[in-house]
Amino acid sequence: MSLGRPDSSAAYTIRNRVQFVYGGKDYFNTLLELICNAKQCIHLQFYIYENDETGWQVAHALIEAARRKVDVFLQVDGYASQGMSKKMIAELKAAGVNLKWFEPLFRSKHFYFGRRLHHKVVVADGLYSLVGGVNICNRYNDMPGEPAWLDTALYCEGEASFVLHHICRDMWGDKNLSTIDTSHIETFCDNIPEDEQIMVRARRNDWVNRKNQIWKTYYDIFSKAEKNITVMCSYFLPGRLFRKKISQAVKRGVHVKVILAGRSDIMMAKHAERYLYDWLLRNKIEVYEYQETVLHAKLAVYDARKVTIGSYNVNNISAYASLELNMDIENHSFAEYVVNELEKISTEHCKLITKENYTSSTNIFRRIWQRFCYSFINNVLNLFTFYFRQE
Incomplete structure (x- = not known):
């Protein structure tokens, strides 16, 4: 069976495993594990990325991934993520992390004030993904004396993640990005037992x-x-x-x-x-x-x-x-x-x-x-x- 493509995101994929994830430590432990275990590439898209303890924890993990020669692509909203410090941006870029803002205020070609990148998506190696409502900042994480806001996400292993990989790749906008080796994805998906397979599809809204x-x-x-x-x-x-x-x-x-x-x-x-x-x-x-x-x-x-x-x-x-x-x-x-x-x-x-x-x-x-x-x-x-x- 061939892997799902981005133009088939309206259709369900079958060869997947999923897990329900709560925000806070549950989410960020899963996110950091995805980053640390990535071997080829990792795409991240977030609405809010802030210059706080949680932001730096994720940034350091991305920097280490880039130093391992993993292709790292971080796309954040040009309005809601203005809080990223120059120091954080400089360190990410110096390590080889690819960083892009979605429609920066008054600097994008077709600027629409209310049209913001509200995604919260992570895809590693086209196989493992995390999609939910969690942003990258302290209030979504469990901090000392301050529990995280109630949020949820879906962790997915399988071909639905490959569809997400292509969605992120297409949104990045560079047609010259190197392609990933998909042989391990096919093997992984084929080895999911039939009684464990779950129907999953990616859904988008962009009027x-x-x-x-x-x-x-x-x-x-x-x-x-x-x-x-x-x-x-x-x-x-x-x-x-x-x-x-x-x-x-x-x-x-x-x-x-x-x-x-x-x-x-x-x-x-x-x-x-x-x-x-x-x-x-x-x-x-x-x-x-x-x-x-x-x-x-x-x-x-x-x-x-x-x-x-x-x-x-x-x-x-x-x-x-x-x-x-x-x-x-x-x-x-x-x-x-x-x-x-x-x-x-x-x-x-x-x-x-x-x-x-x-x-x-x-x-x-x-x-x-x-x-x-x-x-x-x-x-x-x-x-x-x-x-x-x-x-």
Whole structure:
């Protein structure tokens, strides 16, 4: 069987193993292991890369990989990663790390203000990958006295990682990049026992380049679910069509649950999100707020059948502005595991929002403020994206 190609990213690949990964030490231990074990090349794409302990820990691992003659390609967002210090950049480049910014502010050929690289992707040797919502900085890591924000990722071994390798390679934009030896990838994939193989596909959203695969995944979730849907999302502001499909799912008898942030790093977005609580509760959707730290995860599962996980938030910014990347997994055992993990989170670490406690904590002035935040965010999105042109 031939390896998947980037133009087949809409199709499922079969020869894969996967593992559910939480943010914090779990994620960064996996990331550092990927970097340390890379033999040919490693691609990394991140929205935020900061000049702190975690940033330097990853930078030192990349420098060591480059010194081992591994081809290292680090692509970060030109706006959100401006915090990388000149010292860090100089040391990375001196060691041979290839570093590129995605659309630096006011310096890119086709600059769109709201179009940012929101990917969080790592691919080593075209075989091992890590995709989720985790950025490279301390707040996503477990630091002394400060637990990591709640986030998740998917670790994948197999041909889906090869598809990701080509996505990263194409986005790098240099057609002269050396190709990797794929013989070991074919051998590895062929040796995955049939009963361990899991269906995985890469999904992208980039409205300017006419990619809306993740949007379609969520549309299918809301349209096709028969029993239950659970969404865990950091900035949950579904558009009109998604709200309609969610409402229709409830009317079909589907049990819908959303796990949202109790504390948020963007309070205006949280107030806007709470403006929708009245609609959610009226439509008999269970709402939970995570209480331990900031919730930053982005995933959904339905009917213990299919999971999507990655960088995509259920809002119009992810749908129409940012570049997003998710992985879809269609496997009952894995989906059931994710359902159980989300059940633990909602029952042990969340507050259930009811009509009574929502009403008692919300007065007319707070509702006006929430409505203002909701309208403001939608208007800002329109302001930043009205001039976007599809290519």
